[in-house]
Amino acid sequence: xxxxxxxxxxxxxxxxxxxxxxxxxxxxDQMVREQMEARGVRSRQVLGVMRAVPRHLFVPPDLAPQxxxxxxxxxxxxxxxSQPYIVAFMTELLELTPSHRxxxxxxxxxxxxxxxxxxAEQVYSIEIVAPLGEQAAKLLRSLxxxxxxxxxxxxxxxxxxxxxxxxxxxxxxxxxIPKALVEQLRNGGRLVAPVGEGPYxxxxxxxxxxxxxxxxxxxxxxxxxxxxxxx
Ligand code: SAH
Numbered sequence: 001x002x003x004x005x006x007x008x009x010x011x012x013x014x015x016x017x018x019x020x021x022x023x024x025x026x027x028x029d030q031m032v033r034e035q036m037e038a039r040g041v042r043s044r045q046v047l048g049v050m051r052a053v054p055r056h057l058f059v060p061p062d063l064a065p066q067x068x069x070x071x072x073x074x075x076x077x078x079x080x081x082s083q084p085y086i087v088a089f090m091t092e093l094l095e096l097t098p099s100h101r102x103x104x105x106x107x108x109x110x111x112x113x114x115x116x117x118x119x120a121e122q123v124y125s126i127e128i129v130a131p132l133g134e135q136a137a138k139l140l141r142s143l144x145x146x147x148x149x150x151x152x153x154x155x156x157x158x159x160x161x162x163x164x165x166x167x168x169x170x171x172x173x174x175x176x177i178p179k180a181l182v183e184q185l186r187n188g189g190r191l192v193a194p195v196g197e198g199p200y201x202x203x204x205x206x207x208x209x210x211x212x213x214x215x216x217x218x219x220x221x222x223x224x225x226x227x228x229x230x231x
Contacts, residue, residue, distance in 0.1 A: 024067070024068065027067075028050070028051050028054075029051060031068040031084055032051050035070050035085045036084070041089060041092055043091075046088055046092045049118045050084070053114050055068060057139065057143070058075075058110055058114070058139065059073050059075060059081055059109065060074075060076065070084070075132070076131075076132065077129045077132055079129065079132060079226055080108070082225070087111065087112055089204075090204070091115055091119070093192045094169060094192055097120075098119070099121050100119075101122045101162070101166050102116050102123050102124070102166065102167045102169065103124045103159055103162070103181075104124070104170075104171065105158075105170040105172065105181070106126075106127065106155065106171035106228070107127035108127065108132060108136065109132070109139075110135075110136030110137070112169070113136065113140060114140060114145055114148070116169070117140070117145040117147050120166075121147065123148040123149070124149050124162050124165070125149070126153050126155045127152060127153075128153065128154055128155065130152045133150050134152070155170070155181075155228065156174070156178045157180050158181050164185065165185060165189065166186050166189050166190075167190055167192075168189070168193075169191070171194075172194075172226050172229070173195065173196060173225040173227050174193065174227075174228040175195070175197040177193055177207060177217075182215065185207075187212065187213050188209065188210070188211050190206065190208050191206070191208075191209075192206055193207070194225040201222055201223055202222070203221070203222060203223070204219065204220050204222075205220070206220055
C-alpha cells in the first residue's frame with residue numbers, strides 16, 4: 001500500500017473507534033450544526049461542549065433515541081429537560097470563563113449542570129424534587145464531574161454559604177427574579193432566567209450587576225419553562 005493509503009487508515013481507525021465508543025456522536029454533531037450553529041450560537045467553547053456531553057444518558061432510557069431532537073423531553077415528576085438549543089443559548093449568554101463559580105437553580109436531569117461543569121471552575125446546583133436531584137448527582141459523579149455540587153432545597157433562597165457567584169442560571173420560571181439570587185450575584189456578575197407566569201410562557205431575561213453593583217436587565221427571547229415552585 002502507498003503512504004497515502006496508510007495515512008487514510010491511520011485517520012479512519014481512530015474515527016471509527018470514536019463512533020463505536022459513542023453511537024450518538026453523529027447525532028450530536030448534527031444537533032450542533034442544525035439546531036445551534038444554524039440559529040446563531042457562535043461560541044466555539046459552548047459548541048464544543050454541546051458536541052461532547054452525552055445528553056442521551058440524561059433522559060429516561062426509553063427516550064434515549066430522541067435525546068438529540070429539537071425539543072424538550074419529560075424526565076419524570078412532571079419535569080422536563082430543556083430543548084438542546086435553549087441549553088446552548090442560555091450557556092452562551094452566561095459568557096463563562098474557566099475561573100467562574102456558577103449557581104444553577106433547577107438541577108432536573110443534571111444535563112445543564114454537566115455543560116456548565118466543562119466551562120466553569122465550580123458548579124452549585126439546587127433541585128427541589130429530591131429523587132431528581134439525587135439521581136442527577138449520581139449520574140454527574142459517574143461521568144466524572146467532580147466540580148458539581150447538588151443540593152436538595154428551594155432555589156428561591158439561593159445558596160448563601162457558597163455565595164457570591166460569578167454567574168447564576170435559573171432553569172425553572174419564577175414570576176420575578178428572586179431577590180436572594182440578585183443579592184448572591186457578585187459585582188460584575190450576570191444572571192440568566194426565564195421570568196413570568198403567563199399561560200403563554202415567559203421571557204428569557206439577562207440581568208447584569210455592574211462593578212459598582214448597579215442592576216440592569218434585558219429580555220432576549222420568549223421561552224416556555226416549567227414554573228419555579230415556592231414551597
Ligand atoms: N436544568 C435542567 C432542567 C430543569 S427543569 C436540566 O438540564 O435537565 C426545571 C427543574 O427545576 C425541575 O427539575 C424542577 O423540579 C426544578 N425546580 C422548580 N422549582 C424549583 C425551586 N424552587 N428550587 C429548585 N428547583 C426547582
